[in-house]
Structures are given as C-alpha cells and as structure tokens.
Amino acid sequence: MKIITITINGKEIKLEKAVTVLEAARSAGIKIPTLCYHEQLEKYGGCRLCLVEVEKMPRLQTACTLMVTDGMVVRTETEQIADVRRGILEFLLINHPLDCPYCDKAGECDLQDLVEKYGPAKGRFKEKKRKVKESLADSAIVRNMERCIMCTRCVRMCEGRQGASAIAVIDRGGHSHIEPFSGGKFDCEYCGNCVSVCPVGAIMSRLHRHSYRPWQVKEQHETVCPYCGVGCTVVAQVRDDVIMRVIPKLGSAVNNGMLCSRGRFGYEFVGSKDRLTTPLIRKNGTLVEATWEEAITLVAKKLSNIKVMFSSQAIAGIASLRCTNEDNYLFQKFMRAAVGTNNIDTTARTGFAGAQSFIENIFGQGATANIISGLANSDTVMVIGGDPTTMNPILGLQIRACARRNGNVLTIGSIDGLRNFDPTKLLPRLQTETALLEGIVTALREKKGLPGSNAALEAKIKDITISAAEVTDKTGVTVSELSVFVDLLAAAATFSLVIGKDIVQSAGGSYKLLLLSAINYLANGRIYLLSEKANEQGALDMGCAPDILPGYRPVAYPEFRKKCENVWHTELSEKPGLNLFEMVDAAEQGSLKAVYVMGENPLCNIPDSGRVEAAFRKLDFLVVQDIFLTETAKLADVVLPALSWAEKDGTFTNMERRIQRVRKSVHREGMDDWKIIAEISKNMGYGMDYRRAEDVFHEATRVSPLHRDLTYEDIENGDNIYPYKGEPLRDAKEDILIDRSAPAAATGKLYLKIEKPLFHSGTMSTKAPALINIYPQSVARISAETAQMLSLTEGDVVRVKTKTGSLALFVAIEKDGDRSSVKVGNNFEGKGAFRLTDCILDPVTKAPCLDSIEIAIEKVTA
Ligand code: SF4
Ligand code: SF4
Ligand code: SF4
Ligand code: FES
Numbered sequence: 001m002k003i004i005t006i007t008i009n010g011k012e013i014k015l016e017k018a019v020t021v022l023e024a025a026r027s028a029g030i031k032i033p034t035l036c037y038h039e040q041l042e043k044y045g046g047c048r049l050c051l052v053e054v055e056k057m058p059r060l061q062t063a064c065t066l067m068v069t070d071g072m073v074v075r076t077e078t079e080q081i082a083d084v085r086r087g088i089l090e091f092l093l094i095n096h097p098l099d100c101p102y103c104d105k106a107g108e109c110d111l112q113d114l115v116e117k118y119g120p121a122k123g124r125f126k127e128k129k130r131k132v133k134e135s136l137a138d139s140a141i142v143r144n145m146e147r148c149i150m151c152t153r154c155v156r157m158c159e160g161r162q163g164a165s166a167i168a169v170i171d172r173g174g175h176s177h178i179e180p181f182s183g184g185k186f187d188c189e190y191c192g193n194c195v196s197v198c199p200v201g202a203i204m205s206r207l208h209r210h211s212y213r214p215w216q217v218k219e220q221h222e223t224v225c226p227y228c229g230v231g232c233t234v235v236a237q238v239r240d241d242v243i244m245r246v247i248p249k250l251g252s253a254v255n256n257g258m259l260c261s262r263g264r265f266g267y268e269f270v271g272s273k274d275r276l277t278t279p280l281i282r283k284n285g286t287l288v289e290a291t292w293e294e295a296i297t298l299v300a301k302k303l304s305n306i307k308v309m310f311s312s313q314a315i316a317g318i319a320s321l322r323c324t325n326e327d328n329y330l331f332q333k334f335m336r337a338a339v340g341t342n343n344i345d346t347t348a349r350t351g352f353a354g355a356q357s358f359i360e361n362i363f364g365q366g367a368t369a370n371i372i373s374g375l376a377n378s379d380t381v382m383v384i385g386g387d388p389t390t391m392n393p394i395l396g397l398q399i400r401a402c403a404r405r406n407g408n409v410l411t412i413g414s415i416d417g418l419r420n421f422d423p424t425k426l427l428p429r430l431q432t433e434t435a436l437l438e439g440i441v442t443a444l445r446e447k448k449g450l451p452g453s454n455a456a457l458e459a460k461i462k463d464i465t466i467s468a469a470e471v472t473d474k475t476g477v478t479v480s481e482l483s484v485f486v487d488l489l490a491a492a493a494t495f496s497l498v499i500g501k502d503i504v505q506s507a508g509g510s511y512k513l514l515l516l517s518a519i520n521y522l523a524n525g526r527i528y529l530l531s532e533k534a535n536e537q538g539a540l541d542m543g544c545a546p547d548i549l550p551g552y553r554p555v556a557y558p559e560f561r562k563k564c565e566n567v568w569h570t571e572l573s574e575k576p577g578l579n580l581f582e583m584v585d586a587a588e589q590g591s592l593k594a595v596y597v598m599g600e601n602p603l604c605n606i607p608d609s610g611r612v613e614a615a616f617r618k619l620d621f622l623v624v625q626d627i628f629l630t631e632t633a634k635l636a637d638v639v640l641p642a643l644s645w646a647e648k649d650g651t652f653t654n655m656e657r658r659i660q661r662v663r664k665s666v667h668r669e670g671m672d673d674w675k676i677i678a679e680i681s682k683n684m685g686y687g688m689d690y691r692r693a694e695d696v697f698h699e700a701t702r703v704s705p706l707h708r709d710l711t712y713e714d715i716e717n718g719d720n721i722y723p724y725k726g727e728p729l730r731d732a733k734e735d736i737l738i739d740r741s742a743p744a745a746a747t748g749k750l751y752l753k754i755e756k757p758l759f760h761s762g763t764m765s766t767k768a769p770a771l772i773n774i775y776p777q778s779v780a781r782i783s784a785e786t787a788q789m790l791s792l793t794e795g796d797v798v799r800v801k802t803k804t805g806s807l808a809l810f811v812a813i814e815k816d817g818d819r820s821s822v823k824v825g826n827n828f829e830g831k832g833a834f835r836l837t838d839c840i841l842d843p844v845t846k847a848p849c850l851d852s853i854e855i856a857i858e859k860v861t862a
Pocket of ligand 3 (some may be wrong): 047
C-alpha cells in the first residue's frame with residue numbers, strides 16, 4: 001500500500017488512501033471553514049468557503065472537492081484566503097436578513113460563526129434584501145427562506161439520503177430558491193433530516209420555536225428512540241428538566257445522523273399534561289386519587305387474596321414492548337416468583353414472537369439478528385409483508401440506499417415507500433401470495449439446486465412444486481414477471497429478505513414463513529423481521545413469554561428452572577402459562593380473575609378488541625401501570641403512574657439484538673416500572689431489593705445465558721452486539737411444523753387492511769402534538785376507484801363494519817390505492833382497526849390472521 005504524504009500549514013500528514021484535502025485536514029485536526037459541505041452528503045463544491053492555496057496550482061482550490069496527491073503542499077489560512085472568504089460572506093449577506101437576534105439558529109449558525117471569524121464586511125453592495133415571509137404551513141417545520149444561502153444541503157439530504165425527493169432548487173441564477181414539490185407545504189415524510197443539515201436558520205424545527213437558545217441547553221443525554229425496533233441513537237437536549245429538542249447523533253451505529261418523524265418530533269408526550277401523576281383506585285365505580293402506599297398495599301393484598309382463593313393460575317401479567325429490559329425482567333420474575341405463575345406474555349404474540357421462533361427453529365437462534373446497515377450493502381433485497389419505510393423508517397432508508405447503489409430491490413405487494421426506487425415488483429391477487437411464493441421456491445430450486453446444509457428444510461422444499469402456468473392462473477402474476485424475479489434472486493450474491501407483519505398476520509402465515517425461509521435458504525440470504533416497538537426483542541429475551549425463562553430457556557425443563565430458582569430463592573411452576581390470547585379466553589370464561597398490565601394497552605392492541613374489553617370487564621381485579629390513562633387503564637381497579645422512557649435508566653434491545661443504554665434525561669417525581677413492581681412484591685412477602693436499574697440488569701445476566709457476564713460498561717463500550725459473550729443457545733430444530741390450510745379465496749368484496757402510518761405508533765405518538773398535527777386522527781383510506789363507486793369524497797364520514805365491530809371514520813382517498821381493500825390504522829384509542837378484526841390464530845405461529853376480514857362501508861349522513 002502506497003502511503004500518501006501531504007503537508008498542510010507546514011504539518012506533514014500521512015494517508016493510507018486518497019481523500020479530499022478537507023478530510024485530510026480534518027483528520028489532522030486542522031479546521032477549514034465550510035458551508036455547503038456536510039459529511040453525510042454528496043460533495044457539492046458550491047459555496048467556495050473552503051478555498052485553500054495549493055502549491056503549483058494557479059488558483060485557489062475548493063478543499064471539499066480536491067483529492068490529495070502525494071507531495072501536495074496546502075495552506076488553509078493566508079491573508080489572500082481570508083480576503084476571499086470575507087468577500088464570499090459579504091456576498092451572502094447581501095440578501096441575508098440581519099435578524100440574528102430574532103433567529104433561533106443564533107449560537108449554532110455556521111454563517112454567523114464565519115462572519116464572526118473573518119470580520120464584518122464593509123457592505124459595498126447595496127441591493128434590496130430578499131423578502132420571503134416566514135412559513136408556518138407545516139406543523140413540525142418552520143421555514144424562513146430569506147435566510148437561505150443556497151448551499152443545497154437540504155435538497156441533497158432529502159433526495160440523496162432520505163430518498164424522499166420532496167424539495168428541489170427552483171429557477172436559476174439570482175432567482176433560484178428551494179421549494180417543496182407539493183407547493184406551499186412540505187407535505188412530506190417530515191423526517192426533519194433537512195433541519196439537521198441546514199447550516200443557517202432557513203429550515204428549523206418548529207417545536208421549540210423562540211423558546212430557548214442553543215447555549216441555554218445545559219444537558220445532553222445520549223439515549224435510544226422510544227418508538228420502533230430499529231433503536232436509533234438520539235440525543236435529548238434538556239433545559240430546566242424539559243426536553244427542548246431531540247437530535248440524531250452523527251456516527252452512531254444504527255442511524256448515523258438520521259431520524260424519522262417519530263424519533264425527531266415525537267418526544268413531546270413526555271411533558272404532556274395528560275401524564276398520570278398519582279395512583280388511582282376505583283371507589284364506588286370511579287377512579288379516585290390515592291397515595292402510593294394505599295395503591296401498592298391494595299394491589300399486593302388483592303393479588304395475594306386471589307392467589308389464596310383461586311390459585312396463582314388465576315392471575316396473569318402483560319408486559320411491555322416499550323418498557324426497558326430491566327422493567328420486563330423484573331415483571332416476569334414477579335409473576336413467576338412472587339405470584340407463582342407462568343401466565344406472562346406481551347403483544348409481541350400478535351406476530352413478532354411466533355414468527356421469530358418459527359424462523360429460529362429453522363435456522364437457529366439469532367437468525368433474525370442481522371445488522372441493519374447490511375441492507376444497504378446487499379446486492380439484492382426482497383421485501384414482503386408491508387412497508388418498511390413506515391414501520392421501521394430508518395431501516396427503510398437502508399433499502400432505498402441499496403437501490404441507489406444499483407442493488408436490486410424486489411417487492412411483493414405494493415410498498416409505497418419504495419415506489420420511486422424502481423423495484424421489481426410482483427402484485428399477486430388478494431390472498432394468493434402462497435401460490436406465488438411456492439412458484440418462486442420451485443423455480444429457484446430448479447435453477448440453483450439444494451445447498452445441502454439444512455436437511456429438515458430441504459425435506460420441506462422438496463415437497464413444494466407448482467408450475468409457472470399454475471402460478472399465473474392463481475395469482476395473476478405472469479410467467480415472465482415471475483421468471484425475471486426468480487432470475488434476480490438466483491443471481492444475488494448478497495441477499496437480504498425483509499419480512500413485515502402483514503405476512504405473519506395472514507391466513508396460512510406459518511406456511512408462508514416456511515416458503516420465505518426456503519427462498520432465503522436457496523438464495524443464501526439473511527432475514528430481517530420488522531419490529532414495531534422499541535423493545536419488542538428485549539421483552540422476549542427477558543423471558544416475558546409463558547413458556548420461556550430469561551434467555552429462552554424452556555420453563556418446562558427442570559434444570560433451567562433450577563438455575564432461576566437458585567437465584568430467585570423460590571420454587572417455580574413447571575406448567576407453561578397462558579399466552580395473550582389464552583388470557584383473554586380465560587378471562588371470558590371466568591377462570592382468570594386478575595390481570596396486571598405494565599405499559600401496554602390490551603384493549604387496543606389485541607385483535608378483536610371489543611371481545612377483549614368484554615373479557616376484561618369480567619375480571620375481579622385489573623391493575624394497569626402506565627404513563628397515560630389508556631382505555632385499558634380507564635377500566636382498571638388500580639392505576640399506577642409510571643415513569644416514561646425519558647425519565648429512567650435501563651436498556652433496550654433492538655431488532656438486530658443490539659443492546660443499548662436508555663439514559664435518564666429528565667427528572668420526574670415517581671417510580672420506574674421495575675421499582676413499582678419491586679414494592680408490590682415486597683408487600684406480597686417476596687423481597688426484591690435493588691437500588692438501581694443496573695442491579696436488575698446484573699441479576700438478569702446471572703439467570704439468562706443469552707446475557708451472561710454482560711455489564712452496562714460493556715454495553716457502553718459497544719460490546720452489545722449479538723451473540724454477546726456467549727454462544728447462540730439453540731440450533732435449528734429437526735421438525736418444522738407448518739399449517740398448510742389454504743386461505744379462503746377472495747370473494748371480490750372489500751377487505752380490511754391494517755395501516756401502519758409513518759407518523760404514529762399508539763399511545764405515545766398520539767400524545768405528541770407535532771405528530772398529531774401531521775396525522776390527527778384515525779381514518780378509513782379508500783381507493784379513488786372504490787370511493788367513486790360508493791359516491792364518497794374526502795372528509796365524508798363512513799361506518800366501516802365487519803362481523804366483529806364497526807367504527808365511524810373520516811374518509812381519506814388514496815389516488816393509487818388498492819380497490820380491494822380499505823386501510824384503517826390501529827393507533828388511536830377507541831378507533832383502532834383491531835376493533836374490527838376477529839382473532840383466528842395460525843395454529844403454528846399463534847399469530848392472528850388479519851387478512852381476510854370482509855368489510856362493508858356505509859356513508860354516515862349528517
Ligand atoms: S422533512 Fe425529510 S422528507 Fe421532508 S423535506 Fe425535509 S428531508 Fe425531505
Ligand atoms: S434551506 Fe438551508 S440547507 Fe437548504 S439550501 Fe437553504 S441554507 Fe442550505
Ligand atoms: S426508525 Fe424507529 S427508532 Fe429510528 S427514529 Fe424512527 S421510530 Fe425511532
Ligand atoms: S464547502 Fe467546499 S465549496 Fe462549499
């Protein structure tokens with residue numbers, strides 16, 4: 001390897017590869033001023049602030065675009081350079097308003113800092129200032145475009161990194177300006193990544209407008225986004241115990257400076273006036289305020305009584321996909337050790353849990369724990385089961401990046417967020433994915449042969465045979481479409497398969513998962529299983545499931561129980577507990593008497609919510625521990641106010657199985673979830689003594705072989721990637737159970753489709769005003785074609801009816817929507833799609849099948 005040596009300002013710098021002069025200087029700690037350059041963006045070379053002198057070159061050169069060559073001698077600060085920079089700044093200020101005292105960017109504005117460095121310009125140019133009115137058309141973003149210096153960072157960000165292409169440079173020369181394609185409003189993905197890179201106060205977050213100055217931020221806390229399973233690193237900037245702003249961190253492993261709308265603008269729920277502040281106890285049918293002591297004593301007493309009268313099996317717990325590992329570990333320990341039952345589960349049961357264990361049974365533990373950035377580096381990515389750009393937006397960006405690098409993106413079903421990336425797509429008729437996947441497996445096997453490394457899977461693959469003509473007949477996908485798709489799969493050198501929830505939650509889900517596993521196997525790929533909530537993986541890893549102890553040790557095996565019993569100093573029940581759906585059945589039948597819910601809203605988040613509500617009403621005792629009075633909490637006998645993600649320490653485990661530190665950013669009176677549980681446990685006579693979240697984690701690492709020997713220090717040092725310090729626990733199983741019952745054929749009627757909007761994910765996002773302003777309420781999304789047929793226009797109110805429920809919703813018309821389905825989200829309390837679904841489970845994954853629910857639409861007349 002030839003070392004390149006250059007000299008900058010007399011300092012000799014040795015480089016292993018050619019980089020730009022700017023990068024070389026930065027690597028040696030030499031600062032060159034820039035405006036249009038940004039490390040996340042493609043080089044532009046437009047502002048010329050970075051001009052430097054290079055020996056043997058006649059003119060000044062832009063350091064951000066000039067590549068180093070061996071022996072180059074560079075000077076970055078000379079009188080001549082300073083003069084030129086001063087001149088450029090003077091030009092910029094001709095148009096720029098001098099409203100720095102009013103501008104929120106003051107204190108972190110690159111232009112202001114540079115003018116301060118190179119001195120005031122003399123103002124030789126007298127031109128009228130550009131006047132553009134401040135725009136408050138967008139709820140999350142404020143624009144003051146008269147401050148724009150045309151560096152195009154925002155455009156390069158939106159197009160190049162975000163892949164939204166929502167803004168562009170309009171007009172030429174002195175008239176050029178930045179404008180959203182959608183007209184006056186941005187009306188885009190509201191990721192705010194353009195906000196991150198704008199060097200001046202032209203595009204800014206509206207959430208903290210005129211409320212503080214950057215230098216008033218006294219604390220910055222690096223933590224994890226509380227929303228989805230991607231687990232982006234965020235920095236919470238705090239002033240007087242209030243989160244003023246959440247920003248991404250450049251260089252962080254998961255999101256490297258990018259955020260989605262939820263992560264960036266969704267933090268305001270923390271300070272919501274609707275937060276629960278005090279425990280509530282139901283008295284004479286009404287929830288009234290109580291002291292902590294009263295509430296804790298009452299919960300302990302009631303649970304103890306039910307245990308004595310009806311046995312431990314009459315009590316169940318629902319843990320939380322948005323609480324920390326520590327909270328979840330302690331909750332399952334409480335249910336097992338203090339209450340004495342394995343009746344513990346989470347809403348991961350509605351899809352993720354069953355799908356992951358199905359895939360792990362085939363490929364071994366950790367099969368879905370793949371690094372998200374690997375998607376961008378794959379040469380072929382196949383997506384099925386929903387839109388990753390809305391469910392796990394930052395993961396979605398990696399697929400867009402793959403497409404931009406000329407990778408092949410293959411999609412099955414319409415994936416809106418990838419539409420502009422030229423995917424190779426197959427659109428099978430409703431409820432015919434099985435035949436299509438069988439067709440792909442058959443053709444791929446014929447093309448590539450069997451690799452011979454997984455006998456159990458190969459035995460199943462050998463059974464799958466369908467001709468291309470038959471596939472066309474059943475699905476509507478033509479023989480040539482199928483063959484192009486299969487050719488690309490067969491040619492893939494690095495293949496990634498992204499599986500969304502819709503395929504897991506469909507009739508015949510386990511068989512489809514088998515077919516997908518077969519495709520992945522034949523194409524030698526890796527699997528990404530989309531994950532909706534921040535700690536979905538962590539809650540499972542911590543043993544919040546009826547049949548497994550922390551670290552996936554089956555509860556039925558005495559030697560695994562023994563290990564926990566030794567640390568927990570109590571005997572454990574060997575009987576696997578009730579899963580989420582069995583809990584509802586048992587409550588309905590009257591055998592389940594009490595349910596303790598931590599950080600979850602089962603009345604909204606379990607399908608067939610109406611039935612869930614009726615079942616929960618039958619309980620003798622319901623405890624809900626949450627940060628808001630959710631619809632489940634409204635039904636409770638005792639409500640315990642918890643601290644939110646921003647107010648506690650702990651860890652989350654993301655969908656890559658990366659464990660990350662959640663750090664307390666603001667202080668609030670109250671108790672962590674784990675602390676409340678420990679207090680109740682003590683009152684029930686089972687002592688739990690921990691001072692800090694870290695103590696709880698330490699204990700978890702003693703009982704969970706998955707987390708063996710891990711410490712917070714390891715995690716902070718980056719030793720947090722699966723398989724951590726131990727080996728994977730389980731190998732593939734010999735037998736692969738599947739259910740091949742064919743889904744009912746579509747009848748040509750309208751079907752319900754669960755929408756997963758970019759801007760919402762339930763309880764927290766619906767309490768965040770910025771997100772509510774973007775997406776205010778639950779709607780029925782109807783295709784333009786269906787709307788015309790039913791004489792509906794945007795904003796009409798319709799009643800959406802199924803055999804299990806009905807909802808009155810506003811109509812939103814989708815121009816290119818699928819005419820066979822109507823989309824309803826499950827994010828708004830009382831108006832969630834799960835009110836409309838029944839709950840027929842896949843016999844293998846035990847996930848509910850939500851894809852064949854017929855609906856009727858009726859216009860509600862005023
Ligand atoms: S918020 Fe995101 S999508 Fe919208 S213009 Fe900015 S970068 Fe583009
Ligand atoms: S709005 Fe900001 S980022 Fe965009 S071109 Fe103008 S100054 Fe640059
Ligand atoms: S992708 Fe997920 S984790 Fe990242 S900012 Fe968005 S919601 Fe948060
Ligand atoms: S930073 Fe180099 S030209 Fe703008």
